[in-house]
Amino acid sequence: MKTRFRLSIPACCGVVLAATLAALAAPSAHAGRVHGVRANGDGSATAATGVARRGPNGGTARRAGTTSVHADGSASHSSGLSASNARGTVDSSGSASRDAAGNAQQSRTTTATSAATGNSVQASTTTTREAGVVDRDRSVTCTDAAGAVIACR
Numbered sequence: 817m818k819t820r821f822r823l824s825i826p827a828c829c830g831v832v833l834a835a836t837l838a839a840l841a842a843p844s845a846h847a848g849r850v851h852g853v854r855a856n857g858d859g860s861a862t863a864a865t866g867v868a869r870r871g872p873n874g875g876t877a878r879r880a881g882t883t884s885v886h887a888d889g890s891a892s893h894s895s896g897l898s899a900s901n902a903r904g905t906v907d908s909s910g911s912a913s914r915d916a917a918g919n920a921q922q923s924r925t926t927t928a929t930s931a932a933t934g935n936s937v938q939a940s941t942t943t944t945r946e947a948g949v950v951d952r953d954r955s956v957t958c959t960d961a962a963g964a965v966i967a968c969r
Contacts, residue, residue: 848868851869866879867880882895893912895912902931903932906927910924934960938957938967
């Protein structure tokens with residue numbers, strides 16, 4: 817399934833981080849978090865974060881991201897997450913950028929796999945904003961354990 821549409825709205829594209837996944841994880845004594853910010857000599861700044869958790873039933877989740885803001889107003893971001901438990905796995909990665917004129921591009925790909933069946937779903941989204949016009953492409957593909965494309969349900 818592929819959807820394409822244009823909206824004439826002055827909205828900024830953004831990356832929806834999967835911090836929700838980490839927030840929904842059960843509290844655990846096996847958790848770690850790191851965060852750092854660095855000012856660069858060229859007037860830009862870079863921030864990086866990382867979180868890892870292990871749930872009480874053996875599930876794990878990891879997320880990391882890096883954001884840079886430049887002196888000219890441009891910015892870039894990349895992030896990824898991976899989580900697994902007895903029911904399956906999910907992996908997601910994405911990036912976003914904005915140039916000095918305010919034009920932006922964002923993309924994210926997420927794959928979830930069932931441990932019970934081996935079936936997977938992969939969803940990809942790319943969004944661009946140029947001169948106030950937003951263009952979004954989405955695709956979703958489902959495959960069985962052997963890699964054959966199947967109907968998404």
